[in-house]
Amino acid sequence: MTPSSNLKELGITLPTPAAPVGSYVPAIRTGNYAMCSGQLAFKNGKLQHTGKVPETVSQEDAMKGAEIAAINGIAAIAQAAGGIDNIAQIVRVCVYVGSNEGFTAQPTVANGASDILAKIFGDKGRHARAAVGVAELPLGAAVEVEILAEIAAPQT
Amino acid sequence: MTPSSNLKELGITLPTPAAPVGSYVPAIRTGNYAMCSGQLAFKNGKLQHTGKVPETVSQEDAMKGAEIAAINGIAAIAQAAGGIDNIAQIVRVCVYVGSNEGFTAQPTVANGASDILAKIFGDKGRHARAAVGVAELPLGAAVEVEILAEIAAPQT
């Protein structure tokens, strides 16, 4: 099974990464690696799940948001890498969770990202991970996800 | 145009990186990469813009702080890389913004860092970026900036 066939089986279509609007890019290739910018849970152009966890956004919705953000990150990395099947290994995932006072289940929220990566990449999806609860995220997002991946194809 | 000639045209003189005071260093070279420690908006030895955004530090001042911190990061990386013109590509920038409740324009603040990198490095300054709002930063700084860069020169 390849990542692209897993995607098909999971019924996931990678979104087209948003065109860069500033001095930064959705993802960058460097040597044998590619990494994405911090991704929010945009779906069909609309940011899902705004507000902090768990008072405004439930833990379950935040997990879904982490999954959506991770898929967006993979889409960006795949574009930088010339296709998702060129991703050899997910290396690092950092999940920032906009957290209300006293919310400490950031790892559960982060599983929304980690689990979808495992479904798409199998063993090659198992990564080092940091989950952190933060004060505020861009546009009021509940989660932001960064991904670093090793790429198999030569850099063009 | 080289990064050093761009600096001259922009009227920017890279500061001398502070000597390391503890067990960590302003920047480190590793393989084809160099990265700086989290940089604050020190200018002429004085930390600019302390407090959170936007109640104590305006969004505009925080953008300026992000620019100053980015310049300090580039100075540290340039020293580790044997000169700014050895920087082949800015790869990743992470901007932490000390944020008051409800402030969600971290990307605008982070543009202060991203835009100066674009001015100095042109296309090679376009990077992956994360912007995150955090509770507190060292010394009460409004912004902290980390930079990872690809280096062209052989490691000595």
Added chain:
Amino acid sequence: MTPSSNLKELGITLPTPAAPVGSYVPAIRTGNYAMCSGQLAFKNGKLQHTGKVPETVSQEDAMKGAEIAAINGIAAIAQAAGGIDNIAQIVRVCVYVGSNEGFTAQPTVANGASDILAKIFGDKGRHARAAVGVAELPLGAAVEVEILAEIAAPQT
């Protein structure tokens, strides 16, 4: 002196990294690098120092927590690298500190991690570092530590 002989002299026994429980791993090897997942101050299976700094956890205890978390991170990286003496250089350390309003001595807390790395690795322990104050950490931890290291041994 090697890192392993330094450990012996310091009276430190590296803990066995926790078996991965989810879709992520304690540490990952990639090319000439290895990095650990965000580490908490677990000691003998028990999380030390829960709560924010300095109201619930003192700055001194948070420093100790940063040291414990760093040791756990080194244990995980050593396992991924085939032994601690294969670690050629500590490259980056990120220390997240669960911070009460107004606490800005994150670098002092982070020194708990940086200083033990210097004791274990000598000059090869000097790293780039970010210290950030965050709203909430997993399980109510006071500190979370990420480490990136360069590895000398060939990847297996």
